[in-house]
Amino acid sequence: MKTKHILIFEHDVLKYPPILSVINYLFSQNKEVILIGYSSSESFVDDFCKRGGVFYNVIENRVSDNLFIKTINYLQFKRRVHKIISKYQVAESKVWLFGEPCIWLLHDLVLKFESNLYLFEIPSFKVRFRYKVLSPTLNYGKTLRVASKVVCCEYNRAHITKSFFKLNDLPVVIPNKPLIQDSEIVENISKELVTKIKGKKVILYQGIFNYPERRLDEFCEAMSYLPDDYVLCLMGSDNKYKENLKVKFQSDKIIFMPYISAPHHLAITKLAHIGILVYNGEGVILKTH
Known part of the structure; x- marks a missing residue:
């Protein structure tokens, strides 16, 4: 059983309740949680670390950034993630990639690690040009097919994803609802x-x-x-x-x-x-x- 769960996202995790729910669930199961990405709240990072998590701040991806800045940020993000993740053993680690841009940028990790790919929305049926340039060897369908689990937020979207990408199994459905009282x-x-x-x-x-x-x-x-x-x-x-x-x-x-x-x-x-x-x-x- 994997003891370390490495969660990776290229935007502010606080703005995505499904990621927070996954974090809360993993902590409730006494898992070791490593979060690679960005948080706009120092108090969140402090609380996350107090709960036993390890946090790496590797990107600040602003909607207002122009295309050139975003491209440079994504290149740096890829390099930093690969450098960090090289510290962890494949045999004891499971990788979570949240959202399509993150999957497209870090698709090669799916071939190395047991991976869960979390889709927030209906999947894109064509990879955007920018990500084809940043990840020239990307085969999106193959990446989804070799993943340990694909996660969708809704039943019909799961069936669309399975059918279009010819997945062997129906994606796991986790509703976009926070795990809270x-x-x-x-x-x-x-x-x-x-x-x-x-x-x-x-x-x-x-x-x-x-x-x-x-x-x-x-x-x-x-x-x-x-x-x-x-x-x-x-x-x-x-x-x-x-x-x-x-x-x-x-x-x-x-x-x-x-x-x-x-x-x-x-x-x-x-x-x-x-x-x-x-x-x-x-x-x-x-x-x-």
Whole structure:
């Protein structure tokens, strides 16, 4: 049985509740947890290390970075991860790669280590050009097929993944829900916000502000067609796209909220009447045989 679990991610782990759930579960099973990536919170890192974890801060991947900076960051990320992971024995270590970019960048680890590949969304059916350049030997389908486990967040997505990539086994389904107790949720909601949404029908977006993949302009524009008892709340970390939206649309009916780390964001979630998701991906025609 593997005694060390090496978790790798190229973004801020605090913004991905499924990763936090995996960490909590592994600690509850008395596993040795090594986390390679980035955290925006020193208190999280301190708590993680106090629980017996080992943390390596190897990248700060900002949405606002231009393509050149991101490419350099990814190259450095690959080199640093390989240097760190060379310290650990294959026989006693299991690697977790979270999200497609991480899988694409570090696909060669899957051939060396027992690996769990965690897909947050429906998989991309074509590898993006940037990652083909950064990982020229990548065969995405083969990487998924040789992994110990592929993880999806939903039953139908698991079947799509199995069918398209010709996997032998159905991916494991782990819902994108944090592994927490209700008592852990701190209701840190400002009185000003409560006043603005009191008696309103709340339409809520919680996620990253990332244009064009998470384009929110049309949702903001649509609010002019709804009665005054509806409000749109947009919650997530600050960046240039969020600031542009605020300049164009902020009003009594469109409220911009700061990022609240998991699981405390659920205190906001429970106030919503309608939740919205945004995925403006590249369309791909799937041929079935």
